Amino acid sequence: MPARYRRTSVPVEGGDLAVGVWEPDGDAVGEALLIHGVTSSHLAWAHIAALLPGMRLVAPDLRGRGGSREVAGPAGMAAHAADMVAVLDAFAMDAPLVVGHSMGGFVAVVLADAAPDRVGRLLLLDGGLPLGVPAGLTPEDLVATVLGPTAARLSMTFADTAAYLDFWRAHPAFARDWTPELEDYFAYDLVESGSGLRPATTYETTAEDTVDLHTGAALRVALDHLRVPTTLLTAPRGLLDEAPGLYAAERLEELLRLYPSVAHREVPDVNHYTLVMSPRGAEEVAPDLLAAAGARSEEGAGR
Template structure:
């Protein structure tokens, strides 16, 4: 399994294809394992790089970290691009990965050619979404106090619904459960969507972000998951919003995403 040391941490990563870098950042709880089919499709358009974020699954140290912060995830994304000699990338982020991608573009604009944000978990942009995220956080902490191994399951049941969780095969249940320590570390960290102190980004800061951006929402997602994209569409200078079928686990290689990447590459 390919691994690389970034900021003192060993990260699992995969590369496919050649050309412009396409960096995929997974959500919470998750892993690059869920991006394998999409990465194959994306590799037809460039050098697709996916990885397990610090603390998650194949990038999990022993013992697991007590806290994980947004700033650490952003630094790891930059460090991974550096280590793989990729000066900049089109960045595709899903859920928490979308939050990380947005902050990467904010803090390091020269490293991001364009953004694809699949229901990014930037709940602080909207009061109703922030309230929903706070309730989600409290529910996870309540259950995890007695059953920490269930943290990932609770996130997915609350965000996707019980029916979606029950539909996953045993292998996915096991994979998600293995990420529970990282879920709890992010809850106790800073700046992430379910942290006590999530990222606060202003309209002025968003207005200064000039990267072409595709905002993707899903028809069957909970309404709070749409709200961040609504606010981002209003604030970002070069953003377009699309609605696709299905739920929150939006395909990173959805046809709308591939069409956007083609347009970015052509320009």
């Protein structure tokens, strides 16, 4: 049964959050809230959604991104978590599986602490546990260290959509994985800027979230309180398709010792982006997502 895709909006403090929804025509076999990364949008989930036509998948654009770029007010993990509660309310989602990619994983962890009765399970995709970043960096250096060229492009202007697609075609992360879904995803990212186009996410929003994620208290407190069944999937390569990925082996071992309740699996032959935004990555992740949502449904039925 193919999934139907639509876009809607949910009121939050400061404006309306854009939300993409994939849902079957009949009864859903499960549901999940999908939270994207720091400069991304809900269309990052298109490949995974295509493999889960029987599920209801609710995927917001975080404030400051995509169709939610004009939502006013501060960002940060706590603000995003509050927005996610509003989305759960709007769709009458009762403690579903929450899936977070990259920064979305950190938002998911903070959400599980802020509203523990609203989250059934967590599936973290290359995010959610602290990265190994040197202490004492300035905000600018922190953003550059964590995001590198991903942050630099936020200040760039492109003549047209084709020029932006050419920029990403040359990116090493997508050398083997260019798809029509990616073209839709990148085109959706663009907004008018003078005589050209620029990414919807601003550098200022990215910096605010990146600094809060690494230096704020919300994530550390949330991890100390983590009680929700949690699985972490990691990619062996990073944002530029380099090895190691965001979680080098020694760092990951340390984190799994600190948080022994977190189950872990490395997804082979993907990078930080293609873990989610490629057919290969989606084929690996979709069964984990379906299994986690099914586990949640069985737990709910047993209560």
